[in-house]
Amino acid sequence: MKSGDSTAIDVPDPAAGGGAAAKGKAVPVVAAPLPWPGGWKKGVAIFDFILRLCAIVTALAAAATMGTSDQTLPFFTQFFQFQASYDDLPTFQFFVIAMAIVGGYLVLSLPFSIVCIVRPHAIGLRFLLLILDTMALTLTTAAGAAAAAIVYLAHNGNPNTNWLAICQQFGDFCQKASGAVVASMITALVFVVLVLASAMALRRV
């Protein structure tokens, strides 16, 4: 039976520890199909919950920073006033909307994450969270990368296409936009960890 257990189930370390302990205690055949105590899965679920809280903060910070980034220069000509705002650039609008959606999704996913803590073996729920997290990861990365491309252009301009750097005039605006991009990148990083943690919790161990 013991060799059967270890060959049939492709045992990684934590369960192996549990299995070894059970073996040491000489638990008979019945314990075989469930060698893990669910302890490390509960740990992963708690970790997941904490990461979600962090991601909520960074996602909403990114949306709020970008959403409030407007700057009016203290001088104006006869024709127009020099003003920069996030909704001058469609990419930044997309960024604000996407990060707000991600933040909202994260808040709504908290109850599910709590259920995963209470019931570490709720595979279906965890798989649902994994699917939605993958979508949110893609959305966050897309928004962050697109905004980063525009922020880079605003900082450096491009002589080949005659796109001038606007950050010399609108320094504060660029600062806030850059900060928002950094926050979105952190959110994307947290999502990568969330996806991998969910996949690890799904592992048949």
Added chain:
Amino acid sequence: MKSGDSTAIDVPDPAAGGGAAAKGKAVPVVAAPLPWPGGWKKGVAIFDFILRLCAIVTALAAAATMGTSDQTLPFFTQFFQFQASYDDLPTFQFFVIAMAIVGGYLVLSLPFSIVCIVRPHAIGLRFLLLILDTMALTLTTAAGAAAAAIVYLAHNGNPNTNWLAICQQFGDFCQKASGAVVASMITALVFVVLVLASAMALRRV
């Protein structure tokens, strides 16, 4: 000795396969904790392999299309010739490099995918592929989104920042860049499906 081996070492495929073979030959009782026949897991693995082939095509097509997108206008002034190439824009350079990396990774991952077909219960290997696929998904999405932001700007310009649309002059260049962005988006979509398929194959069902 067999149980000690498999619990101490975090067994990948060969040990599991060998164990299963041994089990099939000798130990009949052990088949009980293995209710699934592994059939659908093999199906998922074959699906994974086919998706990888598609993703190789789209990723390399994206890199090649963007990498060959240069256009020289048939007129020039005293001072310079009008020419557009992907390396005029750092974002497009990043795009080409990122898609080439993703294409290379996909080619290198094919043997591992084949191993997953041969041994559908190789959990460790599948988890490794899942981690790398998640990274590649993030890279692809970032490259595609950043290039999309620049392509949008090249098509439409932005009156607020005085960035003029260059696609009126460089129509062919913009066409190729847009095509490359579409190809990268398809690659990203394939990666989402790959990640979810890997996670499903990891499910303890």
